Amino acid sequence: MIELISKPWPWYVSGPLISLVMFTMLILGKKFGVSSNLRTICSMSGAGKFAEFFRFEWKKDIWNLIFILGAMIGGFISREFLTTDSSVAISAQTIADLQAFGMSNPGGDYIPAEIFNWETLFSLKGFLLMIVGGVLIGFGTRYGDGCTSGHGISGLSNLQLPSLVAVIGFFIGGLIVTFFVLPYVFTL
Amino acid sequence: MFKFQSFHMYGIIGSAVVTGAIVIAIMKKMNVKSTLGTEINYSVKKMSVRRYLFGGTIFGIGWAMTGACPGPMFVLVGQGFGLFLVVIASAIFGTFLYGLVKDKLPH
Numbered sequence: 001m002i003e004l005i006s007k008p009w010p011w012y013v014s015g016p017l018i019s020l021v022m023f024t025m026l027i028l029g030k031k032f033g034v035s036s037n038l039r040t041i042c043s044m045s046g047a048g049k050f051a052e053f054f055r056f057e058w059k060k061d062i063w064n065l066i067f068i069l070g071a072m073i074g075g076f077i078s079r080e081f082l083t084t085d086s087s088v089a090i091s092a093q094t095i096a097d098l099q100a101f102g103m104s105n106p107g108g109d110y111i112p113a114e115i116f117n118w119e120t121l122f123s124l125k126g127f128l129l130m131i132v133g134g135v136l137i138g139f140g141t142r143y144g145d146g147c148t149s150g151h152g153i154s155g156l157s158n159l160q161l162p163s164l165v166a167v168i169g170f171f172i173g174g175l176i177v178t179f180f181v182l183p184y185v186f187t188l
Numbered sequence: 189m190f191k192f193q194s195f196h197m198y199g200i201i202g203s204a205v206v207t208g209a210i211v212i213a214i215m216k217k218m219n220v221k222s223t224l225g226t227e228i229n230y231s232v233k234k235m236s237v238r239r240y241l242f243g244g245t246i247f248g249i250g251w252a253m254t255g256a257c258p259g260p261m262f263v264l265v266g267q268g269f270g271l272f273l274v275v276i277a278s279a280i281f282g283t284f285l286y287g288l289v290k291d292k293l294p295h
Contacts, residue, residue, distance in 0.1 A: 011199030018200070019207040026215070029222035031231055034258040038283040045280075053287035068262045075266025091193040111255070111269050118271060129253050134275040136250030138282025141258060143293065144243020145233065148257045151244070152201060154231060157208030162233040162240045169244020170251065171190075177252035178190035185253075 006084045022154055030063055033150030034071075035141035037064050086110060101186040115186075125188040144169060190252055239295045250282075 009017075022032035039054065040061045047054035079086070090107040098106035103114055120126035141147045144166045146155060152170070155163020189197040214220075215228065222228050233240075251257050254275050256264060261279065264272040 011196050012203050015200045015203030015205075016207045018204040019211060022204075022208055023211050023215075026212075026228050026230070027220070027222055029224045029226050029228070031229060033231075034262075038258065038280050039287070041280050042284050042287065047284055047287060050284075051287035051290075053290060054284075068259075071259060071262045072266030075263035076268075079267040089196070093193045094191060097191070097193075110267070111264065111271075116255075116269070116271055121271065121274060130271070130275050131278045133250045133253030134278025135282035135285065136246050137254065137256075137258065137261075137275070138250075138279035138284070139286045140243050140245070140247025140250055140282075141279075142243070142283045142286040143290070144240050144247055147247060147259075148201070148251075149259050150231075151240075153204050153208060155233070156205045157212050158230050158232075159209065160231075160233055162235050165235075165237055165240040166244035169241045169246075170248035172241075173245040173248020173250075174190045174252040175248075177249050181249075182252065 002082075003084075006082045008089065018153060019157070022149075022157065025067075031150075032154045033146055034064075034068060035137075035147040035150060036061065037068050038138050039142060040065060101183070103186075123188070125185055128185055128188075140173070236295060239293075242294070250279075 025032040040058045043054040043056065043058040086109050088107045088110055095106045098112075103112055105114075106112065114120075115125070115129065117126075121130060137147075144151070146163065146166060148170065151160075151163040151166040156167065212230065216230075220228065247257075254261075256272065256275065258279070261272050261276050265276065
């Protein structure tokens, strides 16, 4: 049994499980959406001194902080006990594309260590990908009022048109970067 | 995912949304209440093409650059990729920046 769940789970198991998580949050009187935690963390840290946006009753949203703590624990459990082989089944074409950029073992682990490591962090490439990328995630999810969980899963499941617009935005951003920016950044 | 060379992520998101939509439709039909006895908050958002399109696109750029969206950022840290604490810190800073300038942005 452990062997069965130690392989990567197929999409038709993961997807409905995510839906189950959303259902659980709804039935508990909450909702499924991770990015609002970023705002809560800002407020907890005193950002209310600098902008009205952070002056709200953040203590009401502690449940969501507990949720992401749970996500971290889940990550730990899955890696520690349920991962025998952490390679990722990306397509042969993707592997070839990434090798052409000089990556030596694409798909060898969840995160390509060649790009995401503490040394590269201090290079232009690392700075752009991790720090600028991170800033854009934080900025964009608040401006767009949600991320892949809030809009992609919860919003679309509730047939919300604003969420569809947001998801279209996600793809516009993602595709522009994948086809025009990453090929350049990978060579830095 | 963004090179359309793998179905996996589309399968996950697609099956999550399809099952989610069915579950929510049933919940609404049966007027399901929360465990607290309250009405369920389905988060209805007011339509605004500019805010959702601009915000979504900016997030999408960050998503493609880091390879993670908010949920996975935390999961990856749990898995031992401590480097993503830097991404999380940057995201918190990005949210802070938004709070500072939001009144100057089209909503």
